[in-house]
Amino acid sequence: MATLLWRFSDASPAFSLAEVEDWLRRHNRYVEVAPIELLWQRLRGVTDDLRLGEAVGFAGIVLLHQQRDPSLDENVLFKRLSAVTPDGLDVDKGLVRAILEVGQAEGPVPAFDGICDRYVELHSRRLLATPRDVAQLMARIGGTAGRVVLDPSCGIGTLLLESAGARALGQEINPSAARLTALRLELRGYDSHVETGDSLRADAFSGEQVDVVICNPPFNERSWGYEELTNDPRWEYGLPPRGESELAWVQHCLAHVRPGGVVVIMMPGVAASRRPGRRVRSNLLRSGALQAIITLSAGAAPASTGAPDLWVLRRPELGVQSPSDVLMVNAGEDLALAETAWKAFCNGNDLPERSSSVRIIDLLDEEVDLATSQRVSILGQPDPSSFSALSEKAVALATSLTSALPRLTATHGREPAMSSIGELARAGVVTILQGPLKLPDEGELPVLTAKDLLLGRAPTGRSSDVPGLVRVERNDVVAPVVTGSGSIPRVMTESGAVLGPQLLLIRTDPARLDPHFLAGCLRAASGSSVRLGSSVRLDPRRAQLPRLPIDEQRRYGEAFRQLLAYEDATRALHEISDNLVAAGIDGLFDGSLRPE
Numbered sequence: 380m381a382t383l384l385w386r387f388s389d390a391s392p393a394f395s396l397a398e399v400e401d402w403l404r405r406h407n408r409y410v411e412v413a414p415i416e417l418l419w420q421r422l423r424g425v426t427d428d429l430r431l432g433e434a435v436g437f438a439g440i441v442l443l444h445q446q447r448d449p450s451l452d453e454n455v456l457f458k459r460l461s462a463v464t465p466d467g468l469d470v471d472k473g474l475v476r477a478i479l480e481v482g483q484a485e486g487p488v489p490a491f492d493g494i495c496d497r498y499v500e501l502h503s504r505r506l507l508a509t510p511r512d513v514a515q516l517m518a519r520i521g522g523t524a525g526r527v528v529l530d531p532s533c534g535i536g537t538l539l540l541e542s543a544g545a546r547a548l549g550q551e552i553n554p555s556a557a558r559l560t561a562l563r564l565e566l567r568g569y570d571s572h573v574e575t576g577d578s579l580r581a582d583a584f585s586g587e588q589v590d591v592v593i594c595n596p597p598f599n600e601r602s603w604g605y606e607e608l609t610n611d612p613r614w615e616y617g618l619p620p621r622g623e624s625e626l627a628w629v630q631h632c633l634a635h636v637r638p639g640g641v642v643v644i645m646m647p648g649v650a651a652s653r654r655p656g657r658r659v660r661s662n663l664l665r666s667g668a669l670q671a672i673i674t675l676s677a678g679a680a681p682a683s684t685g686a687p688d689l690w691v692l693r694r695p696e697l698g699v700q701s702p703s704d705v706l707m708v709n710a711g712e713d714l715a716l717a718e719t720a721w722k723a724f725c726n727g728n729d730l731p732e733r734s735s736s737v738r739i740i741d742l743l744d745e746e747v748d749l750a751t752s753q754r755v756s757i758l759g760q761p762d763p764s765s766f767s768a769l770s771e772k773a774v775a776l777a778t779s780l781t782s783a784l785p786r787l788t789a790t791h792g793r794e795p796a797m798s799s800i801g802e803l804a805r806a807g808v809v810t811i812l813q814g815p816l817k818l819p820d821e822g823e824l825p826v827l828t829a830k831d832l833l834l835g836r837a838p839t840g841r842s843s844d845v846p847g848l849v850r851v852e853r854n855d856v857v858a859p860v861v862t863g864s865g866s867i868p869r870v871m872t873e874s875g876a877v878l879g880p881q882l883l884l885i886r887t888d889p890a891r892l893d894p895h896f897l898a899g900c901l902r903a904a905s906g907s908s909v910r911l912g913s914s915v916r917l918d919p920r921r922a923q924l925p926r927l928p929i930d931e932q933r934r935y936g937e938a939f940r941q942l943l944a945y946e947d948a949t950r951a952l953h954e955i956s957d958n959l960v961a962a963g964i965d966g967l968f969d970g971s972l973r974p975e
Contacts, residue, residue, distance in 0.1 A: 415494070418478060419497045422434045426467055430467060431502075435494055435495065435559060437460075437470060439558075439559065440562065442478060442488075443562060446487040449483070451479070453475040456475055457470075488566050491563065492563075498535075506535060506553075507534065507595075507680075509680070513680075514537045514541040516689075516718060517645075518541045518542045520689070520717070520721050521542075523542035523590075524543040526544055526545060528547050528590065528592070529548040529584065529589045529592045530548070530594055531549075531578035531584075531596075532596040532597065533556075534551060534553075534556050536549065536560030536563045539569070539571070540564065542593065546572075547569045547570070549574070550573070550575070550582075551575060552575070552577050552578070558575075560573050579603055584635060588635055589636060589640065591640060591642070591643070592632040592633075592643075592644070594632050594642070596624075598647045600624040601622065614630055615630060616633075617662050619659060620656055620659075622653075625646050629642070629659075629663070639694060640694050643689060644690050646688045646690050647680070647685065648674065648686050648687055651688055652746070661747045667693075667702050668693060668694065669692050670691050670702060671690070671691035671706035673710055673717045673721070673751075674711070674752070675712075675714070703738060705739055706721065706737075711733075715839070716733060719731050720734035766959065766966055772955050779948065780945065780948055784945055785938040787938065795925040798924055807888065808892050809885050809887050811885055812878065812885075814882045815848070816880055818848075818877070819842050822842045824841065824843060824848075824876075825838040825839075826839075826877045826879045827840065827876045827878055827882065829880075829881050832882065833867070838876040840877075851871050851876045851884065852871070854889065854894045855871045855894070856869070856870055856885045856887065857871060857882055857883065858882070858898075867943070868901040870894045885897060892924075892932065893932040897924065898936075899942075900939075904923070
């Protein structure tokens, strides 16, 4: 049987998980580990991390067989798969049985999603997965539902999985990632075809045209094939400069949509204004192919630290008049604004704030600078006339901070008896619920999202009433599934919203566990991983709380509440201060303000 190893990092030694668990039990420190976590560690033990994608793919094949025939025995399945198992994977019947057990408990699709999520977290610098909310936005703007969709740089399939396409085509240069995309699509019942290879140099779908192309290509690729592809027929809008690989991807995508077909592609912000690419940008504008540029927030594209753009293009049709305007949107983190502006632009309606319809003729100057910041007011840019109001807000908020902090007294460290949340759940003190992996995108029900939790704001998501929803109640504690995601645990102040994906809800018996005390303890547990720069999946049953009487919990809970409220207030003061300084400087510069 394969030895199951527990790896703490690529640079640290690996240990037998069985030995670790035995040591923890003997020292009364063992906590229950979720079955999928045990399976994940077991998968990591069958090969090294560089070939881990093959082990993840093996798990996907097992789950696919289980989906097709839930009655399959591990002995039969192991024998069936032994001939196709990649060399170098130390798999056995026990591993197959463990995969089947997790698949039976969670369902083959959620089980494989959980394994793939952990794989992406481990290789986050190499597997640049598009954030799910951005992928959904790209699919909606492209109108992919029920259409034939292509992603020529599909990674592990995030964009195609969100497309709801009638047929999904993908190509990926990384063989392991391509295999995972194919498995994920097949598990969800897609009519799909995924190829391995370099789309620019070896186009697997040469000559094929689809309804929609959605793509998040690699950025700043110097060796994309400039020399050997100089005379390629795809460069209808001009030869992409050597340092502008993204403009090669744009034209590759356009070559693969039928006349009238749509391309939605992620681009680095600098691609809108780099001087070498101005000829291609000009031709895209003149032909009417480029229809919108939507600026998102930093981090929306994992390949870039800057704020990326979504370029929306439409392949010109014979006999159809070219548009005279281009939509420009400064959406930032407000993805709903991006979609609203695009729909309004397409329907000829009034555009929302932070968006503008810009005449193509006004863009065709010497630079052909398409940066949205040059044409649309910057997200949240303060007006100089707001300087006085911002000053009053800043002074009032700064004054309130002095009395917001709790009074804490230094004391000697203590080591109280601890209880895990898992133990409290078994005792009926808490109930643990998790939001669904996916919710319908339209409806009237308010949805609390991970971004709402981060910003401490009212629910902004919307969904329809479907089975399995988790309703938020007042005094529930909501926490992120991944502790390094930036969101923090919060105590809910209102009831009625639905819990969104990637969130956990812990409902307490208030007579035995104070919710603010619980939120503070969860923040302490997650804060250590954040300070160390890691991002780990939070299993709430493993979090530890000091055993304190309920009155003592409430005293500590109030202190935790005040500290977290202070944090929110300082964040708001920082934002107001930034706007105050910008309004003052702009007003002094343009003459709308003067020193007294």
